[in-house]
Amino acid sequence: MGQFEQMLYMAIAYLLFVQSYPQKDNSIRFIAFGDGGGLPHPPYTTNVQKATANEMGRVAQESGADFVLNVGDNFYYRGVNNVNDLRFKETFENVFTAPSIVNIPWYILAGNHDHLGNVSAQIAYSRISKRWNFPDLYYELSFKIPNIDVSATILMIDTVVICGNTDKDNQPKGPKKYHLAQKQLQWIQEKLARSRSDYLIVAGHYPVWSIGKHGPTPCLVKHLKPLLEKYNVTAYISGHDHSLQFIRKDDGTGYIVTGSGTFIDKSTAHIKKIPTSWLQFYNAKISALGGFTLIEMSPVHLVVSYRQPYGMVVFQTILPRRKLTSNEN
Numbered sequence: 282m283g284q285f286e287q288m289l290y291m292a293i294a295y296l297l298f299v300q301s302y303p304q305k306d307n308s309i310r311f312i313a314f315g316d317g318g319g320l321p322h323p324p325y326t327t328n329v330q331k332a333t334a335n336e337m338g339r340v341a342q343e344s345g346a347d348f349v350l351n352v353g354d355n356f357y358y359r360g361v362n363n364v365n366d367l368r369f370k371e372t373f374e375n376v377f378t379a380p381s382i383v384n385i386p387w388y389i390l391a392g393n394h395d396h397l398g399n400v401s402a403q404i405a406y407s408r409i410s411k412r413w414n415f416p417d418l419y420y421e422l423s424f425k426i427p428n429i430d431v432s433a434t435i436l437m438i439d440t441v442v443i444c445g446n447t448d449k450d451n452q453p454k455g456p457k458k459y460h461l462a463q464k465q466l467q468w469i470q471e472k473l474a475r476s477r478s479d480y481l482i483v484a485g486h487y488p489v490w491s492i493g494k495h496g497p498t499p500c501l502v503k504h505l506k507p508l509l510e511k512y513n514v515t516a517y518i519s520g521h522d523h524s525l526q527f528i529r530k531d532d533g534t535g536y537i538v539t540g541s542g543t544f545i546d547k548s549t550a551h552i553k554k555i556p557t558s559w560l561q562f563y564n565a566k567i568s569a570l571g572g573f574t575l576i577e578m579s580p581v582h583l584v585v586s587y588r589q590p591y592g593m594v595v596f597q598t599i600l601p602r603r604k605l606t607s608n609e610n
């Protein structure tokens with residue numbers, strides 16, 4: 282190859298690189314994953330959790346991830362006992378070790394297994410670990426894409442408070458405290474109604490839609506889905522079913538299930554619960570050793586990229602910026 286061709290190839294390679302990894306200043310990216318709670322006995326982790334954690338480190342490094350969103354079931358099978366529980370070290374600190382995910386914030390919420398233990402201790406751990414951010418059972422995150430006027434809001438919610446805990450593998454049995462469920466739903470409604478953000482994301486543990494072993498959560502289909510639709514929520518991110526899924530009806534909210542942080546369950550038991558056309562992606566290959574999503578919010582759109590060890594991009598899709606009607610401005 283002549284020198285000129287070589288330079289041309291390098292220029293093209295560079296342009297392709299720049300295109301797939303837009304200037305960091307112009308977007309926000311984060312890793313979202315769930316059900317990364319390891320095991321309650323030695324080695325306190327699984328091969329799936331280790332491989333997923335390593336791939337998260339690699340992808341965070343390569344893409345310059347700004348933060349990690351953890352959608353619950355942080356410690357199997359009964360959460361933690363107190364803030365000094367060795368599980369914080371054995372299942373979390375010792376597993377997610379790459380500098381690219383050690384040195385960025387993690388935003389945490391609780392899943393059904395966490396609620397079987399001491400969730401206050403998980404909240405209190407925020408004072409001990411620099412990366413662990415779990416200020417309350419539910420809270421709001423706001424971001425501005427640097428240098429341009431594009432904003433994003435993420436509501437971290439507690440679906441166990443809203444719907445109750447599960448008994449074995451059944452559906453949640455209804456909230457333990459009805460008034461706390463109502464109070465949180467009210468908070469969600471008010472936050473969504475007021476949001477002018479270009480990207481509006483809600484994250485919780487239980488899925489709204491899923492074709493996996495647990496399937497859709499009727500309580501959320503009834504109480505949360507209408508709010509997500511009414512306020513044009515860009516995406517709802519959840520775990521609980523141990524697979525990767527992308528479900529979307531036409532141009533509505535994108536439903537992301539990313540629950541293969543420790544285990545993989547290839548069940549498609551609830552495939553009949555949603556129209557075939559809504560299911561745009563499903564993956565629960567045991568051999569793939571887990572996975573997660575990388576979400577990039579750019580000035581033009583949001584890209585959801587489903588990742589698995591080792592270096593596999595198994596699905597990618599785009600969600601548009603919200604269109605806010607002018608009379609609401």
Ligand SMILES: *[C@@H]1O[C@H](CO)[C@@H](O)[C@H](O)[C@H]1NC(C)=O
Pocket residue numbers: 362363364365399401402405
């Ligand atoms: C939960 O953890 C906190 C922080 O370690 C502790 O103060 C509290 O006593 C624990 N609650 C129970 C019921 O063990």
Ligand SMILES: *[C@@H]1O[C@H](CO)[C@@H](O)[C@H](O)[C@H]1NC(C)=O
Pocket residue numbers: 511512513604605606
């Ligand atoms: C949601 O999007 C639709 C269609 O783009 C629009 O007509 C509606 O006003 C939007 N609602 C809100 C709350 O932004």
